[in-house]
Amino acid sequence: MKFKSGFVTIVGRPNVGKSTLLNRITGEKIAITSDKPQTTRNAIRAIITDKDSQIIFIDTPGIHKPKNKLGEFMVNSAQGTISTVEAVIFIIEADSEGIGPGDEYIMEQLSHIKTPIFLVINKIDLVPKEKILSLIAAYSEKLEFDSIIPVSALNNEGTDIVIREIKKVLPEGPMYYPDDQITDQPEKQIVAEIIREKILYLTKDEVPHGTGVDIISFKERPGRDIIDIQANIYCEKDSHKGILIGREGKMLKKIGMMARKDVENLLGTKVFLEVWVKVKDDWRNNNNMLKTLGYKD
Ligand code: GDP
Ligand code: K
Ligand code: MG
Numbered sequence: 001m002k003f004k005s006g007f008v009t010i011v012g013r014p015n016v017g018k019s020t021l022l023n024r025i026t027g028e029k030i031a032i033t034s035d036k037p038q039t040t041r042n043a044i045r046a047i048i049t050d051k052d053s054q055i056i057f058i059d060t061p062g063i064h065k066p067k068n069k070l071g072e073f074m075v076n077s078a079q080g081t082i083s084t085v086e087a088v089i090f091i092i093e094a095d096s097e098g099i100g101p102g103d104e105y106i107m108e109q110l111s112h113i114k115t116p117i118f119l120v121i122n123k124i125d126l127v128p129k130e131k132i133l134s135l136i137a138a139y140s141e142k143l144e145f146d147s148i149i150p151v152s153a154l155n156n157e158g159t160d161i162v163i164r165e166i167k168k169v170l171p172e173g174p175m176y177y178p179d180d181q182i183t184d185q186p187e188k189q190i191v192a193e194i195i196r197e198k199i200l201y202l203t204k205d206e207v208p209h210g211t212g213v214d215i216i217s218f219k220e221r222p223g224r225d226i227i228d229i230q231a232n233i234y235c236e237k238d239s240h241k242g243i244l245i246g247r248e249g250k251m252l253k254k255i256g257m258m259a260r261k262d263v264e265n266l267l268g269t270k271v272f273l274e275v276w277v278k279v280k281d282d283w284r285n286n287n288n289m290l291k292t293l294g295y296k297d
Pocket of ligand 1: 012013014015016017018019020021032033034035036037038039040062122123124125126151152153154155
């Protein structure tokens with residue numbers, strides 16, 4: 001049998017569960033998730049390889065209307081992948097009321113491509129079966145899907161079917177990545193993302209959206225199983241800095257502690273993590289800052 005391989009992009013409105021699905025399919029925490037829109041900022045690749053195939057999933061920021069240069073970068077990296085892949089996974093939420101304008105907009109983009117499209121109805125744990133059937137009927141009227149797969153990414157239900165269906169459309173192809181590589185993100189970037197995930201979890205409103213994380217030092221202690229990491233958290237206002245540091249530094253300590261635990265699991269070593277908060281006015285419109293934080297090609 002010939003080896004099959006290809007790229008699969010995951011698109012959908014913010015918060016439908018794209019990153020959660022990516023983590024479930026690969027069994028690793030590759031992309032951070034949160035209950036807030038615009039958590040994912042880069043197109044992140046997750047790679048699964050078995051004896052006869054390699055699938056590279058691309059998790060994208062949700063498609064939305066950009067408000068600043070960071071937003072433009074995010075939407076471009078989502079839309080840019082659609083036409084260059086072997087298959088598209090379009091995720092919707094089972095608990096949504098019919099087809100909203102956000103989903104209409106995405107389907108309009110998908111209607112111009114010839115790539116196989118899989119409709120994944122996520123969060124089926126939240127609704128009764130009849131609801132899923134009526135969504136299937138409504139969506140299949142709008143666009144032709146190669147298959148429609150109800151899943152619960154959270155409970156890991158139906159995710160194996162997604163992989164099985166994708167394998168059916170994969171062309172013959174090479175091994176793009178070594179078989180033990182699970183993502184294209186450097187360790188430093190995943191660490192920065194984990195810190196940002198804790199900020200998304202612990203703070204609200206504009207604070208997490210105006211935050212960026214820069215790893216300024218990442219060093220293994222010679223001969224010891226310890227990694228020293230230092231990071232700057234950038235925010236846009238003095239008031240945000242106050243919130244991120246918290247009373248007597250409590251918030252920053254909590255962010256650091258929660259992030260350290262995840263990073264230790266990820267790297268399999270002890271970690272010393274130091275974080276600072278800095279204010280950089282309007283950094284989301286500043287090309288140099290966007291580059292420093294990894295949001296420019
Ligand atoms: P993204 O913005 O599309 O990448 O969405 P995320 O993966 O960050 O998930 C958004 C929110 O939906 C998070 O709070 C997830 O825990 C939640 N979520 C994802 N999948 C499911 C699911 O199958 N069921 C339920 N109940 N919640 C889910
Ligand atoms: K999210
Ligand atoms: Mg995401």
